[in-house]
Amino acid sequence: MKLALRYAILALIATGANIGAQDLYLRYNMWVYPVMASVFIGTGVGLVVKYILDKRYIFRFRSKNAAQDGFTFFLYTAMGLLTTLIFWGFEFGFDHVFASKDMRYLGAVIGLSIGYLTKYQLDKRFVFTSSRRRK
Numbered sequence: 351m352k353l354a355l356r357y358a359i360l361a362l363i364a365t366g367a368n369i370g371a372q373d374l375y376l377r378y379n380m381w382v383y384p385v386m387a388s389v390f391i392g393t394g395v396g397l398v399v400k401y402i403l404d405k406r407y408i409f410r411f412r413s414k415n416a417a418q419d420g421f422t423f424f425l426y427t428a429m430g431l432l433t434t435l436i437f438w439g440f441e442f443g444f445d446h447v448f449a450s451k452d453m454r455y456l457g458a459v460i461g462l463s464i465g466y467l468t469k470y471q472l473d474k475r476f477v478f479t480s481s482r483r484r485k
Contacts, residue, residue, distance in 0.1 A: 370392075385445065
């Protein structure tokens with residue numbers, strides 16, 4: 351239960367980083383597709399924040415060197431492709447149905463929540479395995 355609470359808190363931090371990056375981008379930049387660009391930027395920010403937090407506080411993984419850390423980040427990102435589609439599906443779906451920034455962010459939070467629950471299982475099984483952990 352302690353791990354689940356820690357994971358939930360860290361997921362909230364990463365979600366805040368994602369949504370915060372999106373909102374900051376939209377406030378100060380206007381491209382042809384500002385929502386799409388903001389979602390990509392938020393996804394990138396959230397990915398890096400979540401990787402750092404998960405690696406240290408959930409899986410207690412320590413890389414032996416930069417190459418191992420890079421490969422671990424690559425695996426972490428690869429496992430996130432499916433969960434990112436879930437997240438984007440909810441965010442863009444809510445944006446399309448409700449045409450509201452607040453509802454789009456709600457969709458993002460719901461999608462990220464489902465995605466993070468799924469991602470934990472994938473990361474535990476394929477990314478931060480006991481054979482890859484440094485003792």
